[in-house]
Amino acid sequence: MPELPEVEITARLLDRALSGALVESALAPGINALKTFEPPLSELQGERVTGVRRRGKQLIVDFSGGLVLLIHLMSAGRLQLYDKRAGPRDRTSRLLVGFSEEGVERELRLREFGSRQAAWVKVLRAGELDDEDSLSGLGP
Numbered sequence: 736m737p738e739l740p741e742v743e744i745t746a747r748l749l750d751r752a753l754s755g756a757l758v759e760s761a762l763a764p765g766i767n768a769l770k771t772f773e774p775p776l777s778e779l780q781g782e783r784v785t786g787v788r789r790r791g792k793q794l795i796v797d798f799s800g801g802l803v804l805l806i807h808l809m810s811a812g813r814l815q816l817y818d819k820r821a822g823p824r825d826r827t828s829r830l831l832v833g834f835s836e837e838g839v840e841r842e843l844r845l846r847e848f849g850s851r852q853a854a855w856v857k858v859l860r861a862g863e864l865d866d867e868d869s870l871s872g873l874g875p
Contacts, residue, residue, distance in 0.1 A: 742792050745814055749796075750787040752816055753843070756834040758782050758798070763856070765829030768845065771857045778802060779832065779858070790870055803864055805857040806830075812847045812854030830856050 761779040763769040769776060782798040789795065794814060796804040806814060812829070820842050821828050829852075830845035847854045859867065 739792060742789050742794065742808070746787050746789040746794055749794075749814070749816060749843070752841075753784040753796075753834070754786055756784045756841070757836055758784070758832060759835040759840075760831070760833040762831045763829065764825075764831065765845075765847070765852065767852060768829035768847070768854055768856050769858075770855045771859065774802060774858055774860065776858055779804075784834075793869065795864070797861070801861045803859045803861055804832075805859055805864070805867060805869070806845060807855050807869065808845075809847075809853035809855070811849040811851070812845060814843065814845050817842045817844060829854055 758779045758781065761776045763776055778800070779798060779802060782800045782802060785797045785799055787794065787796050792807070794806040808814060818841060820833060820840065821831055821844060827846040827848060828844050829847050832843040834841045845854060845856060864870065
């Protein structure tokens with residue numbers, strides 16, 4: 736599991752890079768990583784990132800439409816921003832969120848390495864975040 740300083744650095748760097756970015760696409764090729772079905776992942780399309788933060792070792796990506804991505808990297812997960820889209824042979828990607836503005840394409844990828852697939856993502860409405868079991872015991 737990435738340690739807390741790594742998660743904090745990831746949150747700060749992604750916040751700086753993605754704030755205001757418009758979501759063009761959202762896919763979950765590693766379907767076992769997506770732990771929610773309502774709201775659907777496709778609702779992120781057309782929304783803007785309003786910020787990236789963390790709570791404990793979980794990353795939270797906030798969107799303009801009141802949606803939130805809650806991400807736990809577990810032991811082998813990595814959340815990284817790339818300048819080009821993943822190819823069809825990429826077998827490590829669990830979540831792909833594409834951004835496109837003014838001809839510049841970027842993609843946020845949750846990738847996981849190793850045989851144990853444990854990283855997960857939840858799409859929640861902002862009000863549901865307070866009721867989330869994985870966050871309830873973490874404090875403010």
